Amino acid sequence: MKTLIIFSHTYYAQSRVNRRLLEIANLIPDVTIRNLDGLYGTDFTKIDVPEEQHLLTENSRIVFQFPVFWFSTPPMLKAYMDQVFTHGWAYGSEGHALAGKQFMVAASTGSSLEKYRKGGFTMEELLRPLMTSAAFVGMVVDRPMITYGCLDITEEGIKAACQEYRKLLTTC
Ligand SMILES: Cc1cc2nc3c(=O)[nH]c(=O)nc-3n(C[C@H](O)[C@H](O)[C@H](O)COP(=O)(O)O)c2cc1C
Numbered sequence: 001m002k003t004l005i006i007f008s009h010t011y012y013a014q015s016r017v018n019r020r021l022l023e024i025a026n027l028i029p030d031v032t033i034r035n036l037d038g039l040y041g042t043d044f045t046k047i048d049v050p051e052e053q054h055l056l057t058e059n060s061r062i063v064f065q066f067p068v069f070w071f072s073t074p075p076m077l078k079a080y081m082d083q084v085f086t087h088g089w090a091y092g093s094e095g096h097a098l099a100g101k102q103f104m105v106a107a108s109t110g111s112s113l114e115k116y117r118k119g120g121f122t123m124e125e126l127l128r129p130l131m132t133s134a135a136f137v138g139m140v141v142d143r144p145m146i147t148y149g150c151l152d153i154t155e156e157g158i159k160a161a162c163q164e165y166r167k168l169l170t171t172c
Helices: 017-026 036-040 049-058 075-084 113-119 128-136 155-170
Strands: 003-007 031-035 061-067 102-108 145-147
Touching: 003 017, 003 049, 017 031, 017 061, 017 102, 017 155, 031 036, 031 049, 036 075, 049 075, 102 128, 102 155, 145 155
Parallel strands: 003 031, 003 061, 061 102, 102 145
Antiparallel strands: none
């Protein structure tokens, strides 16, 4: 399935996990990657809205890949949504450009799954605003892929995450 990965990471040069996931994704035919911070830096006013909207329409599955920052998305991904998912295009009586597309989140966390459980919140709950936004514009929301415990993740853990990501991206 033609897949567009919208990726954001504020300090990609130091990334251990998302870098590897992106490298795997880059090898899969039919996958296009938009590294927002790589393309636009931190200047959200530079986001090329017509080009981003064009790419979204060209793909059947949209993946938001990011490290979790303060239980949310990095700032450029939030800015992307604010600017690209516009009224009359993504929503509103005439806005159906994203309707029917598959949507998936691939997020990484510093804390372990156990810590999230002890804290009383699941990532699925914390991702609800993002999932609700995707559903609001008519996308079909898939189960998210969460890579937990990235601060002390082992090489085996990274490899397992890469395998899972490859499987998800090659499955229709
Ligand atoms: C500003 C900031 C906020 C963060 N907030 C969270 C958080 O809310 N929950 C969490 O589990 N990890 C948090 N982290 C840790 C990152 O999610 C983690 O380091 C990242 O997912 C690892 O991926 P990487 O190897 O690609 O950098 C935060 C890190 C930074 C720098």
